[in-house]
Amino acid sequence: MERNTLYTAKDCSATGLGCSIQGKVVVISQDTPERQLYFCLCGNGAGANPSGCAVFLVSLRTGEFALKNRSEVIGILKPELLPDSAKLQLSQIRPVGALDLKNHEPKYSGYSFLPDGRYASGVWLCTEQEALNYVEMQKPYQHRIMLCDRDDFCVLEMENGRLLHPTEEAMEAFRNPRNGGMTMT
Structure with a gap:
């Protein structure tokens, strides 16, 4: 079943700039839950204590690539909260x-x-x-x-x-x- 409330920091296993998000499913601040989940590929903002702010992502709703700012990332989603549709896209x-x-x-x-x-x-x-x-x-x-x-x-x-x-x-x-x-x- 798809989620109808926004993901928050409480839904994340790690938040903040101290964690690496590369190779992880991340939550982005958005207006709808289905537009919040991305897989982080890389970027100078993807590592722990990053030197930059750019992160390259793949939408787990559409499969499209996106470039976001690390400040838009709430955190790394707890794996058990990933919906089936996003698992199939991942x-x-x-x-x-x-x-x-x-x-x-x-x-x-x-x-x-x-x-x-x-x-x-x-x-x-x-x-x-x-x-x-x-x-x-x-x-x-x-x-x-x-x-x-x-x-x-x-x-x-x-x-x-x-x-x-x-x-x-x-x-x-x-x-x-x-x-x-x-x-x-």
Whole structure:
């Protein structure tokens, strides 16, 4: 169910200039609740104790990019308050620094699911690091996350922040290539 009252600082896990908002869902001061939720991509105003005021955002209502002033940010939304429609929109955002799809071949697709099984189309991801960044970006907000390879085989599945596939040991081997390493296949 969509919210009909404005989000306030009480709905935020962190507020003020002392917190980094990059890679987080933020609440913007607006006139309607559905126009308040954005995902922060970057900007010289996105870090903790920022050197500037510009923040680059994606609307979780329309998917459109926006440039806002850090002073318009109330804070970081508590993940449990993110409505389903915003979760579906968030699932369509590629990680910050993702390679341009015009010049790079995607290796993976990322999916995020609501508890009732609904999901939006997959997001193309070009490298293992992009795939892991997608998971980290979605993990606080999504019920279930799945990464598939180009043949549509599941290479990673997580539910409620808990890794289901592959095992924790296999993920550690992937993260630490000095110990033999592995690839996500």
